[in-house]
Every structure is written in structure tokens, then in C-alpha cells.
Amino acid sequence: MSLPYAGEREFFKLVSTHEMTHQFHIQKVAERAASAGMESPIGQFPLWFIEGLAEYYAHNQQMDSETEMFLRDIVLNPNGEIGYDFPRLDEDRPYSYLYTYKYGQAKLVFLSETYGERVIQGVLDQSPRLVGGGRGRGEPREGFMQLLGHVAGDTPAQLNARWSTWARKRVMRTYLDAKQDLPDMTELKLSDELDAFTSSKDGNLLFYRGVERETARAKLVVLDRRDPSSARQIAIDQHPGTESLHPVLRSVMAVGDEAIAWFAQSGDSDVLHVRPLHRRERSPGRSPRVRIDLGLGETRIIRVIRDGLIEAGDPTFSPDGTQLAFYGLDRDGKIDIYTLNLKDADPHVRRLTDDLYSERDLSWGDEGIVYAGDATESGRYNLFRIDPVDGTRTRLTDAPVDQRYPVTLAGGAVVFASDAGGKYDLWFLQNGRIKRVTDFATALSHPGLAPNGLYGVAFYGARFRLFEVQTPALLSVDEQDAIPPGYLATIDKPQPFPDEPIPQNAPAYDPYDVGKNWKVEGGGAAIGGAGVGFAPVGSGGVLFADIMRDRSALINLAIYGSFDLTDALAFYVDKSERLIWGVGAFHTFQQGRDTQFPSARQCFQPATAQNLATACEILYLQREFGVEGLLSYPLSTFSRVDASARLMGVTRSFFDNFAYDRSGFATGNVPANELNAIKGSDPQGELGLSYGWDTTRYGMSGAIGGTSLLVQLGGGDIPTRGYDGLYTYLQADAIHTLRVIGRSRLNLRLATGAAQGSRFGRRFYLSSFDNLRGFRWGDARLLGDGYYVGQAEFQFPLDVLIRFAFFSGLTGVVGFDFGGVVDSNRAVQNYAGRGWTKLHATLKEAWANRTADYVLGVNFGFGPFELRVQFAHGIDVGGIVPEQDSHGNTTWVPNISLHYVYF
CATH class of the missing domain: 2.120.10.30 (TolB, C-terminal domain)
Structure with missing residues (x-):
């Protein structure tokens, strides 16, 4: 454990004792559980006990004046309309500082004064009962209040009653003696x-x-x-x-x-x-009320850090x-x-x-x-x-x-x-x-x-x-x-500072001693099956970190029905210095589209019996495997620059249905030599540089204000393809969040991307869930070498009206999407003979591919995660209408996805 010292001795003692109490708490219950042949029950303790215990010992096993004040107020001035009511002993409010830390501390003082210090230590000693009675004992698992009652010799109901009486008696003594209210x-x-x-x-x-x-x-x-x-x-x-x-x-x-x-x-x-x-x-006028004008001049800024001060x-x-x-x-x-x-x-x-x-x-x-x-x-x-x-x-x-x-x-x-x-x-x-x-x-x-x-x-x-x-x-x-x-006699004799010699033989910390100084930070796995016969489906991952958490290693694996469809990543990150760096190995896959094979040009000529069945586009599976590196440097609290590099091998293969004719059927004909030019393996290298600016502020349900901007510029080369192997790309994404009232907020987003060069270079495959929700997930029309997206989304809380069990929040969503995806090569062919430049044709095609939709839905909160259940309805704006019913009318498209709310 490492804590900063900021000049105040008593405050440092308070914080360090608080944190050391956590360490001893974790250690003691782990040792008791190990001796009983059980896993540590630390996760079964309510948060009010965990933090209250730390505050209790940090304040010398008593109530400090601040906690006394908070307790007096909750007893004397409760307000149920805002959820400010006296807490039951078994009540846990993890997101409230008062209910978790200060009332938790008061509860520990109550237990100590009413039942004795032995009860607190007894709960820790007998904590294995929270996960069971040990190997072969067959004892039932207890809840925390049952364990507390067992140690204290009272039922949970009696404990709650005694806690309420204790608090009121303690407060009333001071209240009745007070001379002012x-x-x-x-x-x-x-x-x-x-x-x-x-x-x-x-x-x-x-x-x-x-x-x-x-x-x-x-x-x-x-x-x-x-x-x-x-x-x-x-x-x-x-x-x-x-x-x-x-x-x-x-x-x-x-x-x-x-x-x-x-x-x-x-x-x-x-x-x-x-x-x-x-x-x-x-x-003003005859009004007896005085009006005051405050005149403010220009702000003068003085940087005291130049004189060595970091805080004032x-x-x-x-x-x-x-x-x-x-x-x-x-x-x-x-x-x-x-x-x-x-x-x-x-x-x-x-x-x-x-x-x-x-x-x-x-x-x-x-x-x-x-x-x-x-x-x-x-x-x-x-x-x-x-x-x-x-x-x-x-x-x-x-x-x-x-x-x-x-x-x-x-x-x-x-x-x-x-x-x-x-x-x-x-x-x-x-x-x-x-x-x-x-x-x-x-x-x-x-x-x-x-x-x-x-x-x-x-x-x-x-x-x-x-x-x-x-x-x-x-x-x-x-x-x-x-x-x-x-x-x-002692007025000039302040409490001295202890001065202990620093041990000269203290062992040096070796961050690369994996066996001694690394541990598992988290992980999990899920395995299943699909289809007929052997179809592996599963995912899992594990995160390792050193004790200081300056260095971490992630191993992640996901298989989607075939070993060809495997996402694997092993990545090491070092954050011990301001310049962050990482290196790792990967295997991934993506869908590619080729419209530049020679025979595809016939698709842009008048239809004849000879070219009617000619393939116009080929969809293929592209597997990528190799090594990658990352450098990240924060310019300030709100901005950073990143550089990345990839060296990889690429293998392209075809799906069962991969060649599509001008009518969109997977029956297109492609010469064998053109297929051979697509499939196979190539080496590939890629460099990227990005700049990020982020002032986004987060609340419990996600972003509540601020602006973020990410600009990425990169390029790569497939050396076996000669000049045709070079490619570049540019992407930009900007989001502004505006708080409207309360927890209601308006999110505005603009995003665009463009790639040029090799037919096997960078392509963009947009996620419909996050961009154009009028499309179904996986729609091939979201694949191209250029895109633009504009979104507006109003989010407002619904949990003030209705609540569901297991959900930490409920948010209503009304949104609007506008944008399009374009294939620049197809655009050139579509407008061939007009004398247009490639840029002119691409912009024209991008506008012709425009689409719009409005969205209604609900986001269900799961702590840091959010289940988004949203439905998009297309709007005919003269471009593409992604989804239509049998009568040609726009229809609803469901979008159900799981997101991390802080991204």
C-alpha cells in the first residue's frame, strides 16, 4: 500500500489507519476462511461494515465530531421524500458516503458500546459461516445479519431495534441540552x-x-x-x-x-x-429595494508552481x-x-x-x-x-x-x-x-x-x-x-515527529518477479455450443498485474463457432512512467469486400446475357495474426497522443456464398485467376497516430457533460502487392454531452472516416448498434472505405417513475441517426463517363447512400454496464431505407446490445 503525505500529520494518520484497517480485515477473514477450508468471504460483508470498520478504527474506536453531527441530523431532521431517512442496521447504500462511511462508523460504535468490542472481532473470526461451514461440515451458509446476531446473541430484529434506540438516546442528550435551533x-x-x-x-x-x-x-x-x-x-x-x-x-x-x-x-x-x-x-425608480451592480475586471493569473508550490x-x-x-x-x-x-x-x-x-x-x-x-x-x-x-x-x-x-x-x-x-x-x-x-x-x-x-x-x-x-x-x-x-509549561513543546532510520537492507522491489509480485486481478470464462456437431463457442479472459499496478498483462480468447473465427489477444502494458507503452500478440478476423477485381467492371455496363451473372462484389473472411505495439503520452489531464504499430500476417478465404451479382444474389461468376488473386496469405505492416481530447464528465449512469474528440491517421503496406499494397486512412469522432435538467442529457455526435489505397487495405464495418440503428446488425451495406454519421440522442431517467429489480437504473431514449457508408471504387464505376474525379464521384455516392432513422428505447443499468433495448424506425430522406415491409413501407428494427457506460 502506498499513500501520499500532503503536509497534515493527523489527516495522514486518519487515512493510513483507515486503509490499513482494510488490509487487516481482508487478511484476517482470508486466514480464518483458509483454516476452515473455504474461500475468503470478504465479498459477503455489507459495505457499511467494511467502510464503517475502517472509520471506526481510524477514529480511535469512537465517534468523531463530524459523524456525531451527521447522526444528529438524520435522527432529528429525516426527509423521506428525498430518501433521507434513518438507516436500519442491516441497510446498505453502497453509493452514499453518509450511509456507507459515517453511519457505518456509528453502527460499529453502537455494536462496541452495546455488545462489546468482542462482537466486532467475533464477526471477523466467524466470517467463514458467510460462505458455509467448511469441507464436509454440511453447515448452511448464513447471511451477514444472521452471523451478527449469532455472535451478539440477539435476533436481527432485536439488533435493529437496539440500534435505533441507541442512536436516539445518544442524539437526544445533546439536542435537549442545546440552547439554539x-x-x-x-x-x-x-x-x-x-x-x-x-x-x-x-x-x-x-x-x-x-x-x-x-x-x-x-x-x-x-x-x-x-x-x-x-x-x-x-x-x-x-x-x-x-x-x-x-x-x-x-x-x-x-x-x-x-x-x-x-x-x-x-x-x-x-x-x-x-x-x-x-x-x-x-x-431603481421608487422601489425601496437596493440594486447592486458587481463590476468585475480582467482575471490575473499567477502560477505559484514556479516558486515550488504544487498546492495552495x-x-x-x-x-x-x-x-x-x-x-x-x-x-x-x-x-x-x-x-x-x-x-x-x-x-x-x-x-x-x-x-x-x-x-x-x-x-x-x-x-x-x-x-x-x-x-x-x-x-x-x-x-x-x-x-x-x-x-x-x-x-x-x-x-x-x-x-x-x-x-x-x-x-x-x-x-x-x-x-x-x-x-x-x-x-x-x-x-x-x-x-x-x-x-x-x-x-x-x-x-x-x-x-x-x-x-x-x-x-x-x-x-x-x-x-x-x-x-x-x-x-x-x-x-x-x-x-x-x-x-x-508545555506550550512550546509540540508533539514531535517520529524519526526512524530507513532500513538499508530493505529488499528492492522487482516488478518483473512474476511469481512473487504479480497476482490475478480478474477474469472469467464462458463455454457453450451451437449448430449440429462440433461447433465451439466460448470466451474467457484473465488480467494479471504487479502489486503496484503499474504493469499489467491481459490474456483474452473468444471463439465464435469455428477456430477460424477466433479473437485472441495477449497484451502487456507498462504505466510506470508518464510515457505508457505496451506490446502484445493477437489473432483476429473481419469481413472484407472486394469490388476492384477486373471482371467487376462489367457490372457497370449495360446488362446483357453474357454479363448478367457476372459477380460485382466478393465478400471474404480476413484473418489477421501478428504482434503490435503501443505508445501513449498524456499531454495534459484532458489530452493525449498515441502511436501504434502492427506487423502481421493476413490470410483471406471465401465464405460458402461469397460472389454477388448485380441483383444481389450470391450466384455471381468469377474467373479462377481473379479468385486466386484475392485468397491466400500476405505480410502486412501498419502504423497509426492518434490525438485524443476528452473533457467528458461521468455520473452513475454514464456521461453527464463535456466534449470528446478522437482523430486517427494511419497507413500501411502489403509488400507482396507492390504499389497496390499501400494504403492510408483517417478517422474522426466527436461527442458533446449537454446536461439538460437533473439527470436528463442530450448527446450529440459527429463521426467520419475515409481510407484509400490497396483494395485489401483498411475498410470500415460500422456497428449498427452504435451508428446507424436503422440497419440490422451485420448488414453488408455498412461496409465500405468511407462513412459519415451524425447522431442526436436525448436520455432521461425513468426510474423516478418505475423501478425493476436487479436494475440499478432505467433510462428512456429518444434519438435520431443520419449518415451513410460508401465504397469509393463502386462510386467511380457508377459515375463513369461523366468526367468526374474520384472525390467528386465518392461524395455524390455518399450522399446517395444517406439514411436516417429515429429511435425509441430504454437502457437498463447493471452497475457499470448498460443493456440497451432500442428500436429504430427508418425515415425516407431520398437515399437508402434499410428496412421495409412487404408493402415498401419503413418499419422498426430492434437493437439490443450490452455496453460499458463509461466508454
Whole structure:
């Protein structure tokens, strides 16, 4: 297991303990199962137990203040209309963070406090019962709740009842003691779900980060609260230039009297953006309502990576607005405080601190920069002040709790959030004394300056909300010394970092030691039979990877009724460096079409008794086998270039019915010498170069937005064919996905391809399922050396109205396809004698082969897979109508296929 260290010791301990718990969980149940002669039952554990167990041990076998907050809210403020209801003990919601991780952690604490720690370990010890009783024991397999009940000595129903009672009693104690609830505060209704915010000195200007749950995108919005129509979206992430706004992880915004600033990830680091801002008040007409115009200037971009910083956050303007302070993470994994003079034409950062401890949550006041630091005896965050000129630090508070998110006030006072007592509330610091000023029912954190009091963020009713606490509603309780006298002796003795020597005799990792460092990652097989007599049908594959998963090997085999119809691939990929490379061997097949044999020219002459039976096209089976290589280099998060090469042998043979005359019957006559020129074996080489651009964003049901583009250019040679063996090809495919409302989306696609050169070179055989759904699968009219496709598809959720067992989602589809496939050689023959160039004839034929259809259907979700049941109805647009009934009318064509939703 390998984990990054990003400058915060306690967070690293939390994450590493969480992940190590998973490792021990897997190992322990595997050992218990092996001793019982069984396979590991790890897959039989519900996800809430797996992740809850990891959170339970990561938080020292107890509830942290965040989990307490989430539990209080689900008990006090459930909302069944949105599926936000108290979970049963046996309930598993794999796609929900709260229900899986945090309520899972609460369930583990419940089991420990109610039945004892022995129950948790007992479930692991007796986990073989989840897969049976062992070889020859004949014991029945148990479900997880039956096993838990067996170990705890209660029935599943009793376990559920005790869990519900335990949670309510735990929550009610805090709730009944709380002195404030919703009526004591004013909620500011924002158009987005709040994640973080900062406010101006007068409290009217809000700069906040909102999150779209359905798309997982974060956005930055600035507005004056006096005029909701003044809201301006400043940035939105998951696109080039703003790859991430780091929701949940840290604040990235700062607001001043004359500017706003924010950090956003772009490429390999965070980038600072500064934008001038001017507020202008106006009162339209006789309306008493104030209108605010927000004037925004040009954005200034400052790349802090040039000064060695790869991550930055918690920015704050100096009181005069000319400087900016923030924390930065350098390449050594250290977090420190930096300042930037915005008056400089080319500003560079200045480092204020340089140590192993973490400095976060900066707020710049008249007396210096106040921040939360973990250079404490407990390792928890307490408050410090640092002089921005000489770097002198002063300890402001000392307590074995987290004190975070300070906001400086006039006269050296500070408002901050503390989880003293196991619940976050707002506290006030002045003259060496602190006191609690809020006691909200769920919790209140992240203070800010409001016009008539303080802002605070609370998780209430399944979402984070921004509240204003008016000055008269502020409390004054639990007043105490900011630094208790008993702590003075250890105030300058922060918890040290362990320093252990690196073993010099540690064994080197050998990624090519297959027996020791490789394992099977996945695989499967299916075998069947078809037809009369021996007709092998089957497929299977296995994926191997080294422990670091930098290198992998895939072996895949599929047989379709004959050993001639075999797809086989053995491919090795090395992703240990930025340049990815791979090499492998393959055997595959495809259908080919030849319209360039000499006698085919008679098909374009007037029909006579002599040429009526002449073959116009020959369909053949082409088997390809050889070796191939791949190079792939990412230019950025969203783009890459690939190069590929193939050296192979090609064997062509004929089907039972292979020569088609001008009427489309498989009775065409072909001279033997022309057949011999087609069939046989040839060596072949091919080179390809491609460029990909992809900003597609994915949700649970597939793409929800963004654009992708893939352009491929290649060429090859069949040396035994001389000059006729050279060929080239070009393909382009572009898709744009537009979110309409909720989970509804519109997909637009354009694709085209062209190949020229050898009659045995590259050909395109379109899949009707993915391109022109008015054709049936395998229609020979989809085979050619040129094509164009345009598609529009509207997808909308149906599972809000109807649900089916076994399906994770249900999506309605309304689509439209337009396009055509062309054989350029046939086009030249069709328009012979007109003096047209080959390009002119091909374009004319391509348009004549146009086809269109509309599509109705339903996509059934199977986790990452999707069963598409769609029906296409042809539209007569003056070209080809693929499917007609006996009366010549267009008809429906079924399309049923299985797809991976993230491709």
C-alpha cells in the first residue's frame, strides 16, 4: 500500500489507519476462511461494515465530531421524500458516503458500546459461516445479519431495534441540552448547495463555493446578499484551466473590498486567480429595494508552481488589499504560510514559515495573520498569530481539541470554531479569554462576518446551509482562559515527529518477479455450443498485474463457432512512467469486400446475357495474426497522443456464398485467376497516430457533460502487392454531452472516416448498434472505405417513475441517426463517363447512400454496464431505407446490445 503525505500529520494518520484497517480485515477473514477450508468471504460483508470498520478504527474506536453531527441530523431532521431517512442496521447504500462511511462508523460504535468490542472481532473470526461451514461440515451458509446476531446473541430484529434506540438516546442528550435551533437563526437561501464561503468586512458580499450533487461539479459564485440578482458565477471546475476547485478539502476563496481571489487546479498545480471587483448601489425608480451592480475586471493569473508550490489554499487579503496570504504545499510535502505582493508586476511568493507542522485557515487582521496550526502538544489544531513582516509567532489558544477557521475582528479579537464537547460551535477570543457564543442543535462551524452578527455553516436537513446569527442571539457561556495556566509549561513543546532510520537492507522491489509480485486481478470464462456437431463457442479472459499496478498483462480468447473465427489477444502494458507503452500478440478476423477485381467492371455496363451473372462484389473472411505495439503520452489531464504499430500476417478465404451479382444474389461468376488473386496469405505492416481530447464528465449512469474528440491517421503496406499494397486512412469522432435538467442529457455526435489505397487495405464495418440503428446488425451495406454519421440522442431517467429489480437504473431514449457508408471504387464505376474525379464521384455516392432513422428505447443499468433495448424506425430522406415491409413501407428494427457506460 502506498499513500501520499500532503503536509497534515493527523489527516495522514486518519487515512493510513483507515486503509490499513482494510488490509487487516481482508487478511484476517482470508486466514480464518483458509483454516476452515473455504474461500475468503470478504465479498459477503455489507459495505457499511467494511467502510464503517475502517472509520471506526481510524477514529480511535469512537465517534468523531463530524459523524456525531451527521447522526444528529438524520435522527432529528429525516426527509423521506428525498430518501433521507434513518438507516436500519442491516441497510446498505453502497453509493452514499453518509450511509456507507459515517453511519457505518456509528453502527460499529453502537455494536462496541452495546455488545462489546468482542462482537466486532467475533464477526471477523466467524466470517467463514458467510460462505458455509467448511469441507464436509454440511453447515448452511448464513447471511451477514444472521452471523451478527449469532455472535451478539440477539435476533436481527432485536439488533435493529437496539440500534435505533441507541442512536436516539445518544442524539437526544445533546439536542435537549442545546440552547439554539432553527428559530434562533436566519438561513440565507442560496441558489446552490453550500460547501464553503467567505464574506467581506461589512458582511454583505459573499463569495461561496457551491456543489452540484448530480454532476459533482463545484462552482464559485459571488453576490451581494442585499440583491440576489447580483450573483455572478466566477468559475466552475472539471474543465481545462479549472480542473478542480477542491470541494470539501479546503477553502480556495478570498474576498476584499476591491478584489476577489481564488485558487484552482490547472495541470500539475494550483493556480492563483485575482480579479478586481467594484460594487455600485442603485435604487431603481421608487422601489425601496437596493440594486447592486458587481463590476468585475480582467482575471490575473499567477502560477505559484514556479516558486515550488504544487498546492495552495485558505487565501486571505491583507487589511489594505495589497497582499495575499495563503498556505502552500511544496514538493517536500510541507505546508507553510506564504505571502504575495499583488502590487508587483510579476509577483513571487515569500515564505513566512518553514517547518514540518501544518498551518491552515488563515485570516489577516490588523495585528497579523491568525491561523490554525498543529504545532501543539496534542497534535490538534489550535490558534496562532504570526507577524507578516518578521515571522514572529504568538500562541493564542491551547486545548486538546480542534480550533479551526478563525476570523479576525477589530482590536485583536477572533471568532473561531471549536469541537470542544464533541460538537462544533462558534467561540470568541479576546484578551486571552475565550467563550462559546453558539450552541446549535446539530453543529455550527466556519464563521464569517455578517452585517448584524455572525455567519455560520450547519449541516441541517441533509445539506450544508448558511445561517446568520444576530448579535442579540449570541450566547456567552463556558468562558475560560485561552491558555490555561496548567498548560504554560508545555506550550512550546509540540508533539514531535517520529524519526526512524530507513532500513538499508530493505529488499528492492522487482516488478518483473512474476511469481512473487504479480497476482490475478480478474477474469472469467464462458463455454457453450451451437449448430449440429462440433461447433465451439466460448470466451474467457484473465488480467494479471504487479502489486503496484503499474504493469499489467491481459490474456483474452473468444471463439465464435469455428477456430477460424477466433479473437485472441495477449497484451502487456507498462504505466510506470508518464510515457505508457505496451506490446502484445493477437489473432483476429473481419469481413472484407472486394469490388476492384477486373471482371467487376462489367457490372457497370449495360446488362446483357453474357454479363448478367457476372459477380460485382466478393465478400471474404480476413484473418489477421501478428504482434503490435503501443505508445501513449498524456499531454495534459484532458489530452493525449498515441502511436501504434502492427506487423502481421493476413490470410483471406471465401465464405460458402461469397460472389454477388448485380441483383444481389450470391450466384455471381468469377474467373479462377481473379479468385486466386484475392485468397491466400500476405505480410502486412501498419502504423497509426492518434490525438485524443476528452473533457467528458461521468455520473452513475454514464456521461453527464463535456466534449470528446478522437482523430486517427494511419497507413500501411502489403509488400507482396507492390504499389497496390499501400494504403492510408483517417478517422474522426466527436461527442458533446449537454446536461439538460437533473439527470436528463442530450448527446450529440459527429463521426467520419475515409481510407484509400490497396483494395485489401483498411475498410470500415460500422456497428449498427452504435451508428446507424436503422440497419440490422451485420448488414453488408455498412461496409465500405468511407462513412459519415451524425447522431442526436436525448436520455432521461425513468426510474423516478418505475423501478425493476436487479436494475440499478432505467433510462428512456429518444434519438435520431443520419449518415451513410460508401465504397469509393463502386462510386467511380457508377459515375463513369461523366468526367468526374474520384472525390467528386465518392461524395455524390455518399450522399446517395444517406439514411436516417429515429429511435425509441430504454437502457437498463447493471452497475457499470448498460443493456440497451432500442428500436429504430427508418425515415425516407431520398437515399437508402434499410428496412421495409412487404408493402415498401419503413418499419422498426430492434437493437439490443450490452455496453460499458463509461466508454
